[in-house]
Structures are given as C-alpha cells and as structure tokens.
Amino acid sequence: MPLDVSPPISLDLWQDSLQWQPNSTQMRQFQAFYGTVVAANQTLNLTRITSPQDFWEKHLWDSLSGIAPWLGDLAQVTHFRVVDIGSGAGFPGVPVAIARPDWSVTLLEATRKKVTFLETLPPILNLDNIRPCWGRAETYPNSEPRFDLALIRAVGKAPLCITYGLPLLRSGGHLVLYRGQWAIAEENDLVKHLKRQGAFLEDVRSFQTPLSQSQRHCLLIKKD
Numbered sequence: 001m002p003l004d005v006s007p008p009i010s011l012d013l014w015q016d017s018l019q020w021q022p023n024s025t026q027m028r029q030f031q032a033f034y035g036t037v038v039a040a041n042q043t044l045n046l047t048r049i050t051s052p053q054d055f056w057e058k059h060l061w062d063s064l065s066g067i068a069p070w071l072g073d074l075a076q077v078t079h080f081r082v083v084d085i086g087s088g089a090g091f092p093g094v095p096v097a098i099a100r101p102d103w104s105v106t107l108l109e110a111t112r113k114k115v116t117f118l119e120t121l122p123p124i125l126n127l128d129n130i131r132p133c134w135g136r137a138e139t140y141p142n143s144e145p146r147f148d149l150a151l152i153r154a155v156g157k158a159p160l161c162i163t164y165g166l167p168l169l170r171s172g173g174h175l176v177l178y179r180g181q182w183a184i185a186e187e188n189d190l191v192k193h194l195k196r197q198g199a200f201l202e203d204v205r206s207f208q209t210p211l212s213q214s215q216r217h218c219l220l221i222k223k224d
C-alpha cells in the first residue's frame with residue numbers, strides 16, 4: 001500500500017502552537033522527508049517513529065519547537081549558522097533547514113551510515129542549506145568557524161549536551177536543549193553548572209504538542 005504522507009497537523013494547529021505555519025513548498029519538503037525516512041528505515045533502522053501522526057508531531061513539529069523564538073520573525077536573524085549535534089536521521093536539523101531556508105545547517109553525526117543517509121537528502125528534498133558532517137562533537141575541529149546556534153535532541157543528559165554544545169558556539173551564541181519533562185530541581189543544578197561553563201539559562205519554554213497534547217520543554221542557553 002502506498003505511504004500516506006498527507007499532513008495530520010492542520011495549518012491552524014501549526015499557527016496556534018508555534019505562531020508559524022509552513023508554506024506549500026515547506027509542506028512538500030516535509031512530506032518528501034517523511035517518505036524518504038520511512039523508505040530508508042526498512043534497511044537502515046533510523047527511527048522507531050514512523051506512523052504519520054507520530055512522525056509529524058514527535059519529529060517534525062517537535063524539531064521546530066526548539067527554534068520557536070526565531071520562527072515568526074524571519075527578518076530578524078538571517079544567515080544563521082546552525083549545528084545539529086547527533087542529528088541521527090536529521091532531527092531537528094532537517095526540519096529547521098526547511099523552515100529557515102536562509103540559515104545554513106550542519107548535521108553533525110557520529111554514525112557513518114546515518115551520514116550516508118543524510119547525504120542523499122539535498123536533491124530529494126530540493127534543500128541546499130544542509131551540510132551532513134561525519135564526526136563527534138567533542139572532536140569537532142577548532143579550526144572550523146563557530147556557530148550562532150547549536151541544537152541537540154536525544155543525545156544525552158543535559159550536562160553532557162552542554163559539554164558538547166558550548167565549545168561549538170561563538171560568544172553570544174545559543175544552545176537549545178530539547179527535553180520532554182523538565183523539573184525545577186534539575187534547573188537549579190543546571191544553572192550552577194552553566195555558570196561554571198561560562199553560559200546561562202536564558203529561558204525554559206514549555207509547549208503542548210498539537211495532536212496528543214503532551215508536554216515538551218526547550219531550554220535556551222546563551223554562551224557569555
């Protein structure tokens with residue numbers, strides 16, 4: 001049976017939840033990405049999330065929640081240099097690159113077979129602002145320019161993600177940590193940890209996902 005790639009999140013729901021909605025080109029790119037991940041998944045085992053509802057909500061929508069501060073205001077920050085650390089099958093970096101075609105997004109991934117998959121995406125999605133990169137965050141070359149924004153989802157606990165993310169940022173750059181649940185007790189420890197690392201917690205944004213009404217949190221960290 002052909003895969004149903006029709007979007008289960010209506011434009012109104014995008015608008016209500018993120019104050020942003022994809023245009024028709026972006027919608028086609030999301031659909032093509034879904035089809036490509038599901039097809040590749042049969043041999044590469046990229047993700048367990050494959051149903052349309054889960055894919056659109058837990059992968060596409062969730063990826064974009066992390067850049068909510070920059071979604072509505074396209075004029076404000078153009079040409080951001082972004083790194084997605086531990087991108088896996090391209091989350092959150094690929095949806096972010098689709099939503100912000102004026103940004104350039106490096107997809108840093110330690111597993112070669114996943115990078116090989118990411119390398120197939122630009123012509124299929126008609127997406128020229130992603131740069132798949134095989135490597136580990138902790139050995140990313142110092143000679144490379146630093147990033148304006150680092151995104152990190154499902155790679156490890158918050159302190160580890162901070163250790164990976166901060167060295168890749170320019171001074172004044174932002175790190176976004178995607179978390180499901182987030183408790184104030186964790187926050188107190190994190191604030192102390194960040195201070196020692198030369199950074200601070202600028203915001204904790206909580207979201208309700210648009211289809212299953214689950215809780216999500218995104219931590220916005222700024223490097224001094």
Ligand SMILES: C[S@@+](CC[C@H](N)C(=O)[O-])C[C@H]1O[C@@H](n2cnc3c(N)ncnc32)[C@H](O)[C@@H]1O
Nearest residue numbers: 086087088091109110111135136137153154155
């Ligand atoms: C659980 S997957 C999450 C993938 C994706 N971020 C997502 O949210 O679906 C974690 C990924 O991070 C990669 N990874 C783990 N440690 C890494 C590191 N130090 N540098 C780069 N990639 C790393 C793994 O190879 C794996 O693909």
